[in-house]
Structures are given as C-alpha cells and as structure tokens.
Amino acid sequence: MLGKCHLVNNMNHLYVVSDEHIPFGRKVLGRFLVWSAAVLLVCFGALQLLQVNSGLDFGFQNWRPTLYAYVLWCICLCWGQVLTYGEKGKRQLFILPAVLFVVSLTVFPLLFGLLIAFSNWNLSNPDGRQFNGLDNLRQMWQDPFYWNALWNMVLYCIAIIGEYAIAFCMALLLNSEIRARKFFRVAFLMPLMLSPVAVSWMIGKSMLEARYGPLSRLARFFGVEDPSFFSSAEVARLTIMAMDAWTYIPLMMIMILAGLQAIPKELNEAAKVDGANPWQNFWEITFPLMLPVSITAILIRIIFKLKLADIVISVTSGGPGGATDTVTSFIFREYRERSNVGYGTLLAFVYLFFIVIFMTILMKLAERWAQPKT
Amino acid sequence: MGAAKNMSNDTQIFADSTSDRSYKMQWWSSRVVIYVVLLLWAIICLFPIYWTITTTFKTAANVMKGNMIPWVDYDPKWLGWKSLGMSPDTIFTESTVRAEFMKRFRNSALISVSASALAVLLGSFAAYGLSRFNYRFGFMRNSDISFFFLSQLILPPVVLALPFLVLYRELALLDTHIGLILIYTLSVLPIVIWIMRDQFAGIPTELEEAAYIDGLSVWGAFVTIILPIALPGIAAAFILSLVLTWNEYFFAALLTSTYSNTLPVMVASQTGSQGISWWSMAALSFAAIMPLIFIGIFLEKFIIKGMAAGAVK
Numbered sequence: 213m214l215g216k217c218h219l220v221n222n223m224n225h226l227y228v229v230s231d232e233h234i235p236f237g238r239k240v241l242g243r244f245l246v247w248s249a250a251v252l253l254v255c256f257g258a259l260q261l262l263q264v265n266s267g268l269d270f271g272f273q274n275w276r277p278t279l280y281a282y283v284l285w286c287i288c289l290c291w292g293q294v295l296t297y298g299e300k301g302k303r304q305l306f307i308l309p310a311v312l313f314v315v316s317l318t319v320f321p322l323l324f325g326l327l328i329a330f331s332n333w334n335l336s337n338p339d340g341r342q343f344n345g346l347d348n349l350r351q352m353w354q355d356p357f358y359w360n361a362l363w364n365m366v367l368y369c370i371a372i373i374g375e376y377a378i379a380f381c382m383a384l385l386l387n388s389e390i391r392a393r394k395f396f397r398v399a400f401l402m403p404l405m406l407s408p409v410a411v412s413w414m415i416g417k418s419m420l421e422a423r424y425g426p427l428s429r430l431a432r433f434f435g436v437e438d439p440s441f442f443s444s445a446e447v448a449r450l451t452i453m454a455m456d457a458w459t460y461i462p463l464m465m466i467m468i469l470a471g472l473q474a475i476p477k478e479l480n481e482a483a484k485v486d487g488a489n490p491w492q493n494f495w496e497i498t499f500p501l502m503l504p505v506s507i508t509a510i511l512i513r514i515i516f517k518l519k520l521a522d523i524v525i526s527v528t529s530g531g532p533g534g535a536t537d538t539v540t541s542f543i544f545r546e547y548r549e550r551s552n553v554g555y556g557t558l559l560a561f562v563y564l565f566f567i568v569i570f571m572t573i574l575m576k577l578a579e580r581w582a583q584p585k586t
Numbered sequence: 587m588g589a590a591k592n593m594s595n596d597t598q599i600f601a602d603s604t605s606d607r608s609y610k611m612q613w614w615s616s617r618v619v620i621y622v623v624l625l626l627w628a629i630i631c632l633f634p635i636y637w638t639i640t641t642t643f644k645t646a647a648n649v650m651k652g653n654m655i656p657w658v659d660y661d662p663k664w665l666g667w668k669s670l671g672m673s674p675d676t677i678f679t680e681s682t683v684r685a686e687f688m689k690r691f692r693n694s695a696l697i698s699v700s701a702s703a704l705a706v707l708l709g710s711f712a713a714y715g716l717s718r719f720n721y722r723f724g725f726m727r728n729s730d731i732s733f734f735f736l737s738q739l740i741l742p743p744v745v746l747a748l749p750f751l752v753l754y755r756e757l758a759l760l761d762t763h764i765g766l767i768l769i770y771t772l773s774v775l776p777i778v779i780w781i782m783r784d785q786f787a788g789i790p791t792e793l794e795e796a797a798y799i800d801g802l803s804v805w806g807a808f809v810t811i812i813l814p815i816a817l818p819g820i821a822a823a824f825i826l827s828l829v830l831t832w833n834e835y836f837f838a839a840l841l842t843s844t845y846s847n848t849l850p851v852m853v854a855s856q857t858g859s860q861g862i863s864w865w866s867m868a869a870l871s872f873a874a875i876m877p878l879i880f881i882g883i884f885l886e887k888f889i890i891k892g893m894a895a896g897a898v899k
Binding site: 225226227228273274275276279299302303304305306307309310311313314317318321322324325328333335381382385386388390394395396397398399400401402403404405406407408409410411412413414415417418419423424426429458463466467469470515518519521522525526539540543544547553556557560561563564567568571 | 620621623624627628630631632634635637638641649650652654708709711712714715716718719720721723731734735738739740741742743744745746747748749750751752753755756757758768769771772775779791794795798803804805808829832833835836839840849850851853854856864867868871872874875878879881882883886889890893894
C-alpha cells in the first residue's frame with residue numbers, strides 16, 4: 213500500500229496509493245454540491261449587482277449575502293473534493309482551506325484595488341467612484357512628497373547594515389561562554405515584544421522630549437546645547453532609524469544566534485589550534501559560514517522595514533517636512549486628510565511594483581552570494 | 587599530595603609561565619569587556635521599560651526635575667494608575683477610563699488570540715500538506731504553492747489597506763471583530779507556514795508510514811501522531827503570531843472606529859492630545875505592554891524557537 217516516492221529528490225514526501233473505488237453516485241453528488249453552491253453564489257452576486265446598478269430593490273442592505281454564499285461555496289468545494297476524489301481529496305483538504313483563504317483575501321482585494329487605483333474616489337463624496345484614467349499616475353509623478361517618501365525608504369533600508377552589525381556583535385557575545393545567559397537573552401528580546409505604538413510614546417515622546425526627557429538630559433550632559441531630536445530633518449530621520457533599530461535588532465540577533473549555534477565548535481577550535489587569532493577566526497571561519505543565515509536575516513529584516521509605519525505615524529507623523537515619512541505613513545496621512553482612496557491605492561500599487569522588482573533582484577543576488585565558496 | 591604541594595611551594599615547578607600569565611590576563615580583560623558590553627546593551631533594552639514604570643508614579647514636579655529612582659530621589663505616588671482607575675483606592679470604584687481600557691484590552695485579546703489560532707490551524711494544515719504530499723493545481727506544484735504563501739510576506743499592508751477599507755464598507759465588516767481577525771490571520775499566515783514547514787520537515791515520514799499500516803487514515807495519523815510531536819513548533823508559531831497581532835496598529839487604526847478598536851489604537855489616540863499628562867500616558871503604555879513583558883519572560887523559549895526556524899537550513 214505504501215512506498216516512498218522516487219521521483220522527487222525530496223525524500224521527505226509520502227507517496228500514498230490507495231485502491232479505493234468511489235461509487236459513481238458519490239462523485240456526482242460531490243460535483244453537484246460544488247456547482248449548486250457556485251450557482252447560488254452567482255445568483256446572489258448578480259442580484260446584488262443588479263440592485264446596485266439598476267435601482268431595483270431586492271432588500272439587500274450590504275454585500276453580506278454574497279459573502280455568505282461565497283463562504284458556503286468554499287465549504288462545498290472542500291467537501292466536494294473529498295466526495296469526488298476520496299483519498300486524494302482528503303490530502304487536498306490540507307492545503308485547500310489556506311489557499312482559498314489567502315486567494316480570497318489577497319488576490320481579490322488586489323484586483324479590486326487595481327480598479328480603484330485608476331479612479332477618483334472620495335469616500336465622503338456621495339457620487340462614489342469615478343474612473344479617471346491615468347490622472348492619479350500623473351498626480352503621483354508631480355508629488356514630491358511621494359518620491360521623498362520612497363527615497364526615505366531607501367535610506368531606512370541602508371540603516372539595516374548598522375543594525376546587522378550590532379545584531380551580529382550581540383549574537384556573538386550571547387554565544388560566548390557567559391553566565392546569566394537566560395537573563396541577557398530575555399533582556400535583549402524585550403524590545404521586539406513591545407508594541408511599536410507604546411514604544412513610540414515611551415521613547416519617542418517621553419524619553420526624547422526636549423526639555424525633560426532623560427535622553428535630552430544625557431545629551432545636555434555631553435554638551436549638546438538645546439537638544440531636540442525631531443526638529444531638523446537629518447536628526448529626526450536618524451532618531452526614527454534608531455528607534456526602529458531598537459525594536460528590530462532582536463529579530464536579527466536571534467536568527468544569527470541560531471546560525472552561530474549550528475556551527476560545529478570543532479571548526480573554531482581547529483582554527484585556534486592552527487594558530488588563528490580570534491580576529492582571523494571570525495573573518496575566516498565564522499563569518500563565511502554565517503553568510504547564508506545573515507542573508508536570510510537581512511532579507512527578512514528588509515521585508516519588515518518596508519512595512520515601517522507605526523512609529524512614524526505616532527511620533528512624527530512624517531515631519532518635519534516629510535523628512536521621516538515612509539511610504540506607508542505617507543499614504544495613511546494622505547487618506548486621513550483627503551479620504552481619497554483612489555490616489556492612495558495607486559501610490560501603494562506603485563510601491564508594491566518597486567518592492568517586487570527590488571526583492572526579486574535581491575533574492576537572485578542572495579541566491580548567488582549564499583552559494584558556499586570553494 | 588602533601589609532598590607534591592611542598593615541592594611546588596619550594597621549587598615552583600608548577601608555576602605559570604609568563605606567557606600563560608599574559609594569556610590569563612587577556613582572558614580576564616576579555617571577560618570584563620564582554621560583560622560590560624552585555625550589560626550596556628541590556629540597559630539600552632530595558633531602560634525604556636524601567637522609565638515607563640517609574641514615570642507612572644511621578645508627579646509633574648518629579649517629571650520636570652528629571653528624577654529617576656523611586657524612594658531615593660522622589661516619593662512614588664499612584665498618580666498614573668489613579669488616572670487609569672487602577673490604583674489601590676480607585677480599583678473598586680467606577681471608572682470610565684478603566685472601563686474603556688478593559689474594553690480595548692478585551693478586544694485586543696479576543697482579536698489576537700482568535701487570529702493566531704486561526705492562522706495556526708490553517709497554516710499547520712497547509713505546511714503539513716506541503717511537506718508530505720505532492721500537489722498539482724494546474725501549473726502550480728508544491729514549490730510554487732509554498733512560494734505563493736511565503737510571498738505574502740513581501741506584500742506591504744498598505745497595498746491591501748485601502749481596498750480592504752472599501753470592501754469592508756460594502757460588506758459591513760468595518761469596525762467588527764471578525765474583519766480584523768481575518769486580516770490579522772492573513773498577515774501572520776506566511777510566518778506560521780514558514781515555522782511549521784520547518785517543524786514538519788524535521789519529523790520522519792516513517793511515523794506516518796507505520797500509522798497507515800496500523801490502519802489510520804491520513805487525517806487520523808496527522809491529528810493523533812504528528813500534531814502532538816509538532817506541538818512545540820505550534821506553540822512557537824502561536825505565540826509569535828500573538829505578539830505580532832497584539833501589536834498591530836496600522837490596520838486597526840484604519841478599519842476600526844469605536845466598537846472594536848484595539849489597545850494600540852487607544853494608546854496612539856492618547857499620544858496625540860496635548861493635555862494628557864505623562865504619568866497617565868506612562869500607565870496606559872505600561873498596561874498595554876504588560877502582557878507582552880510576561881510573555882517575553884516566561885515564553886521566551888518559544889519565541890526564540892519561532893524566530894530561529896528557517897534561519898538555519
């Protein structure tokens with residue numbers, strides 16, 4: 213009944229053969245379930261569209277009925293797969309719910325987003341959506357704040373190099389022979405746990421407060437006259453970078469630490485016996501071995517960095533003069549001020565476009581770098 | 587023994603050579619440097635939390651004078667907690683602020699726990715399927731499906747935010763719990779799949795083979811044999827999702843207004859208003875992060891496990 217699959221190079225797969233016979237009636241029932249639910253869904257959808265477009269009233273308050281029909285169809289699809297395909301259907305049941313979930317929550321909104329990206333849609337305006345072609349694109353082209361926000365994202369991403377260096381140092385220290393390792397691990401992990409909004413008050417608004425904040429006092433102690441962390445563009449950006457670094461260094465640190473612990477101790481010891489000093493030991497052994505892990509950590513960090521918004525929204529809300537704006541915080545503000553979803557969506561889609569290109573290049577490069585050098 | 591000791595005292599046969607001594611010096615100095623750096627970084631990590639806790643007990647004068655250490659340079663008062671309705675003398679009386687806070691707290695807890703549970707459920711099924719069986723949906727094979735799931739991680743929330751806002755408005759899901767739960771589940775699902783795939787890959791397939799021979803079905807083997815073994819991974823994925831969803835602010839700020847908004851939204855809305863006092867803000871922030879501090883201290887193992895998954899191939 214069972215045998216290992218020889219076709220796939222991944223030996224971890226199960227290859228199940230079953231000799232069950234599915235009666236014809238059951239197959240038909242399965243198909244019938246799926247199709248009848250689909251018909252129901254289409255009916256509801258059509259009726260609701262009709263109500264929206266032609267003014268006929270069928271008594272729908274909102275699109276919920278279509279949603280329920282859709283959920284019903286999803287359930288029937290899963291059930292129908294089992295009825296129609298038996299064992300194979302049961303195996304598909306593992307990934308089908310997740311696939312349906314993700315498809316309906318990303319692919320559908322993305323397609324819908326594409327529609328609103330090319331329209332002028334002010335939510336407070338009773339006229340509703342108006343298709344306006346490439347107007348949004350033209351507006352974007354002339355919007356210095358958007359390009360500024362994109363440029364800021366580049367700068368924020370560059371700051372990851374510094375975060376990586378610190379994270380690597382801390383991981384090395386945690387990996388060395390120390391006492392109270394558990395305490396240090398918990399302490400170092402703490403910033404990541406805290407909610408960015410609370411952090412922005414704790415650090416951004418109170419500790420960095422120009423008059424009474426402890427960090428301002430510290431700066432004054434070191435001779436900075438009139439310390440203010442959010443009034444000049446460069447300093448404000450650096451401060452946001454530092455706060456974000458504070459939050460996310462633990463993430464990289466833990467990943468690097470896991471990588472360090474996977475390196476066999478013998479390698480470093482052998483190098484030591486061969487007369488390598490610690491400095492050589494690090495650069496010739498540890499660092500090259502850590503390259504794949506480092507690249508993974510940096511990639512994940514970049515992904516998180518590209519979502520940066522909470523801190524900026526609640527500490528500076530983009531100021532001064534857009535110097536700390538991220539794309540997300542800019543779109544958020546744009547929406548809050550004008551409640552125009554069309555333009556904001558277009559900006560977000562252009563951002564996504566840049567990200568996809570950037571990440572594809574990065575992943576291709578990373579693949580090349582991560583190859584072990586001979 | 588005694589003889590040997592005498593000998594060493596007299597003739598110094600076993601004395602450290604000078605190179606050994608310098609090595610020892612080096613060792614000690616490196617120790618000192620390591621601990622100093624570690625302590626310094628620990629202070630950097632923990633000081634904001636300390637600052638917030640102590641500020642909850644400060645009065646305006648203490649804040650302005652920059653007092654740091656309770657009992658030593660200022661007299662702790664329950665000011666911050668009183669404003670939140672949680673000081674010893676107000677805890678048993680009615681308090682609108684506390685009621686509001688508790689409502690947000692319950693919202694946050696309900697939404698993050700349900701979203702994490704749903705994500706772990708869907709994610710571990712999918713991860714198990716992908717790690718064990720060969721699928722083919724049209725041109726999509728296992729690696730494509732995996733990539734499809736993980737690529738969701740790259741999708742920035744802002745891209746989905748406005749379409750979701752409009753869709754939710756049409757579906758009457760704005761400002762509901764279920765709406766936030768769905769979108770939070772979506773946002774942590776790739777991470778859960780990432781962790782669980784790693785977890786299932788470490789479990790040998792012989793276990794299922796034995797279970798099938800014993801007559802268990804595919805799902806029976808999964809639920810009774812594999813899931814219990816994968817429990818640490820599930821816990822790691824769940825706790826990591828919990829932390830991420832508890833802290834989420836962007837979607838909550840956009841998609842909720844009064845009924846179902848979460849704790850971060852409440853904290854953020856207070857920071858904007860000028861009149862709010864330091865001590866009450868500190869109390870609110872600290873109350874919002876307290877559950878996470880406990881999770882961090884007691885469940886640190888799982889969080890580290892979750893984050894380390896997939897870093898090492």
